[in-house]
Amino acid sequence: MHIRRAALAALLLGVSAVAVEAEMMAPTTPPDAPKFDAQGEPIFVNRSDIFEYKALPAYSEPAWVTAFVDAGKLPPVAERLPKEPLVYKTANMPDGNGVYGDVMRHVIGGRPEGWNFWAGQSYGWGGIDIQLVECLTRTGPLFTVNSTDLQPMPNLAKSWEWSEDGKTLTIKLIEGAKWSDGDAFDTEDIDFYWNDIVMDPEVTPLMGAAPATYSDGTLEIVDAYTFKMTFATPFPESVLYNMAYGNFCPGPSHILKPKHPKYGGESYDAFLKSFPADVMNFPSMGSHVIVEHRPDDIIVLRRNPYYWKVDESGQQLPYLDEMQYRLSTWADRDVQAVAGTGDFSNLEQAENYVEALKKSADEAAPARLAFGPRTIGYSVLINFSANGWGEPDARAQKVRELNRNPDFRMAVSYGLDRQRLGDSLVKGPFTTIYPGGLYAGTSFYDKDSTVYYPFSVETAKAHLEKAGLVDTDGNGFVNYPDGEDVSVVLLHQVDYQTDKNLAEGVVAMMADIGLQVTLNSLPAKDYDNARDSGKYDWSVFRNQTELITVVQNTPMLAPIGPTSSRSHQANPAGALDLMPFEEEMVKVVNAFIASRDPAERVELMKQYQKLYTENVNTFGLTAYPGALIINKRFSNIPAGAPIYMYNWAEDNIIRERVWVAADKQIGAELHPNTLPGALGDAGPMAAN
């Protein structure tokens, strides 16, 4: 870091850059990330410290909800709650038990297609689906869980047990919980989800859960609150992670079943479209229920009077009476959160940090910025398939073969000035040099197992020459031995400024070492498609969860199957042409998946990191923290919450226990003192 700065100062002061760069560099370990004071540190606890399931002597609710009970429109609170509700422990709450009232105003860029999540309809993302569907397990708050206790958190599934041979998993549901319309939640809902959604080939739920998602297991109902899953392989722990948000989040079978063709529904298409986005009060297990939707304007959610979570003093959750989702654009979300018209945003574009910080430094500013760990990281994926994945043309095939040449990869890695790449997004201590592989600061990271090729144009050029690439025609770019210009295409997406900036930086830096790189700039959806079908040489990629948590999507860490890796998949004939280091990575990852011994798993990840970084499995670029923009009035926002780790920040901060002190409430509720009405009613209902 200091050397870099000195070099920079020298450049600025006009000392020739050549003197600094002339010496050849050797691989080393990466520099430590710069100290960054604004970064929050999570308080690490065990899962059982956060909540437990137990009966409390008495329960309470907001006074205005009691009016509904008095009017005979609702049963008393104790009857609405399960026998043993989920109780959040006060000790784990950053600001303690809260008070009722107020609203959290989100802004989202998506639009709801309808409410049949289980037939594939999206709610519009941005936390609204996380709010409306509750799942068997939960992963978001795991960022605060000790690595020794790292397993998904119970949620609708109260507990689970593996059989001795690890091939049977018995799951117990919370008993006596109810849907927001008062119907019981039990294994009938599980049965419908499993047999009529997952196992029905005609139905594709959102996120596409299929038997393979649950290790091709079979499911058997034991009683109203117990079911069993049986697997061919022992201990497929990934199943438990796949029961969290996105997949095993059962729908209200009493509502959905009559529309399903198997039970007299008209057709699969009619089933899909049976609850369009203008149908209100769709039953939910979540903390809030939809009561209003003005197209392209707003979605309003009111508290679920049957919500099955409470605090230790017996107050039924959620604390917040209302949730709003402005239907705008994703870019608008940051602006509104900063301006104070929105309450919440995941700020992940480093380019906006400086302005947001400036604004929030003001005493009167509505929002604050909470920086998490540096888990937003970018790499360049290198396409390793030389046997036909993505149908390369002659030029691309030549590049693929270069990609498989270790000297070529090292040359590129030496040629990347990662400090400058980070600075091109935002200067200062936000970004850190990222050589690839697991992130510094995550639980499986080991610095000594990480190999870093420090920036050096000279060394890069020397390695290019070693790979047989020399500029023979004097146009400034290296040629293949047969005289053709080397031309690499870098795929990137244009929907995010960050991706564009990094791609442009890579092109400029490669030009400095004499490598011609051309951009292929595509909208996000086409970019994803091109990448996953292998139609790229290099691709700017924002790392996904497997490199952050390791335990989620573990198979993607190496090409252990024909389609498991992002940068090396099988050709149409199903054949993989793995290089020796890849084969070793496959062995390590398979061993990791099979192992239940924490010490062994740590050791295996060290080996993995070494193989990954030494052989330059991807070109790591930069890593930086995301910032949660959250309105200052909210209490119980956990420290160091990452905007994305096991799940999005909307899940991480446990919104049902977030509250606003009475004197800070802003009175922005659109439907004060109302509760969700009956399914199909135009809006919420009032007590009288």
Add this chain to the structure above:
Amino acid sequence: MTTHEGEVADDRTTTISATSQSYAALVWRRFRKSIPGMLGLVLVSMLLIIALFADFFAPMNPNASTASFAPPDHISFFTKDGFTLWPVAYSITESEELDPITYQPLMGPDMENPRPLVLFAKGSPYKMWGLIPMERRFIGLADGSPLHILGTDKLGRDILARGVVGSRISLMIALVSITLITIIGTLAGITSGYLGGKFDLWFQRFVEIILAFPQLPLYLALTTLIPVTAPSYIFLSFVILVIAGLGWAQLSREVRGKTMSMARIDYVRAATALGASDARIITRHILPNVMSHVIVAVTLGIPTIILLKSFLGFLGFAVKPPLISWGLMLQDAGTFSVIGSYPWILSPVGFVLLAVFAFNALGDGLRDAIDPY
């Protein structure tokens, strides 16, 4: 673009053939009197010369990098010893200290080290037009160290140098497309308006299709239609072809309207009756009269094209790096941090303003000279 269809044309038609002087000389004599016109001419010439010798006028290699987001160097006529006749530059340096709020390294001019600015300074070597090796640059620092008159961009590249080099592609696209538009639009408009009848009817439907053509999706789709590895000249020709291919229709409609009203004026009818050939009528009577309109349309068209490209840049369509254009530079301008913290990155807006002003002034001057009323 301007529509002059309804204009009263009768009164000025006589000025052309009545003079014994050569038409061009007359126009030039009138043009010289117009101050904004001359200013425009000078500026346009300067822009073209700078674009032509961009490598020489750029104070630095546009791809060389120093510190990112560095503000412009401090240029001053004062040193510690007092006033100097020749300005000096104080380079920006970055300190180890961080701003307590934004965590940005503090930057500021190094007041200890004034470096004299010199013309024809020796800088990093380059090849003029990729052929002639040179190392002198129009302006630079006496000791050859980097000079950032307009600061640096995200990758620490000099903005002025990029602006100068970027003028090449931006002006080239604008000039070539406007030339094509003018030629096609004028010819098509006069032909259609003069011939009239069935041809006119059919042709105007065709023009309508072009006018109603969904330009936006075409531009948005364009990037994906050109092969990624196609050489840059193919990309540029494509852009020019599309701009010209869609741009001529509006002009042709306006010229057609003008031609139609002109063809009905008595003396033209008289000329026709006397047996003057179509070519003569068109070149002697119609063309000169639509020229003033065409010139205004052209001068307004150049800025329109330059602005169109900046809009497309906003939507993500621009030349690809490492090529440099103003539109591409403007893409970096669309963030709040640039507006709030790095305003010098907005400089390309200034380049666009300058170019647009120059062509507008030139056009106004010409218009007044050709068409003095």
Add this chain to the structure above:
Amino acid sequence: MEGGAVYRLALRTTPTFPPQGDIPMLRFLMVRIAQSIPVLLVMSMITFAIIQAPPGDYGDFIRTNMITQGGASIEAATRAADEYREKNGLNDPMVMQYGRWIWGIVTRGDFGQSYVYNKPVSDILLQRLPPTIAIALTCHFLASALGIGFGILAATRQYTWVDTVLSFVSFLGMTIPRFLLALIILYILAYKLDVQEIGSFYSSRFGGQPYWFGWFDFNWAKLWNLIQHVWPVIAVATIGGLAYNMRVMRANLLDTLNAQYVETARAKGLGEGAVIMKHAVPNALHPLVAYQGVVLPYMLTGEIEVAIVFGLATIGPAIVQSMGIGDVYVTATLLLVLGATLIVGNIIADLLLVALDPRIRVGADT
């Protein structure tokens, strides 16, 4: 094909017009409308081909969302996208998709289904068109009124400081990229002034309220809230449009002020003010009036950059967004509507021209 028949019909009914009278005017109108049908049809085909040309479709959008937002595995998301394509006919050849769409419009007035909203495109059109037209008309009215006013001021005070200042302002309005102007305004409002009325048309409180509580009980607060939200868009678009009007007005007024009949009017002893307002201005207005028709579609998309920046649900942003995610019928329909307004605008322009300038005759040959 359908279009061919219509086209032949249009050709057969093209007569040469007698120079004057109401009936030919009406026939001219009918013929022009008939002629515009094939133009629209050809345009819709080109449009459809262009928006389908880039690789990728709505299936890819679904897939991307499932992976990045919902954390789905690549395989599961790809499978879900493929099923969606199969069910919604995204795999059909383009010609078939186009045929289905155009057939639906012709036979049922059905513009197809929006994938992302999961409702008919016509709903989206009906929801977005009124505010778009309202904004466009407001901008256009302001730009015309101010532009013409400034133009008269500048022309009558040629070469004075008034002329210079106004010319400079109009020049800036024309030159500064609108998206930048919009971003700067948004930056100042959100980051510097703590303005709460940004994004969308209304604050959430007012969005659900009616405009009329009862007879004679107008919801002024809601209107005020609307103005607070949309003024930046109107301001930016007006400044941009003003420049053009002013330039043309100034040039034309200068022309007419030197014309013979104005000289005659002066010679008759009319005051300069009366000469300008009674004789010169109406004549100088001609080209601007004729321009009204052509400007229609431009108006509908003129605020596009600003609307994108300010997150307003109008037509322009919808085109860009739907194109980006592959919601083809929305893009195609909106572009068709724009094309239709342009053609209507051209017809209006021609009619206005005839009405203003008797020397141009309807459909007259040479």
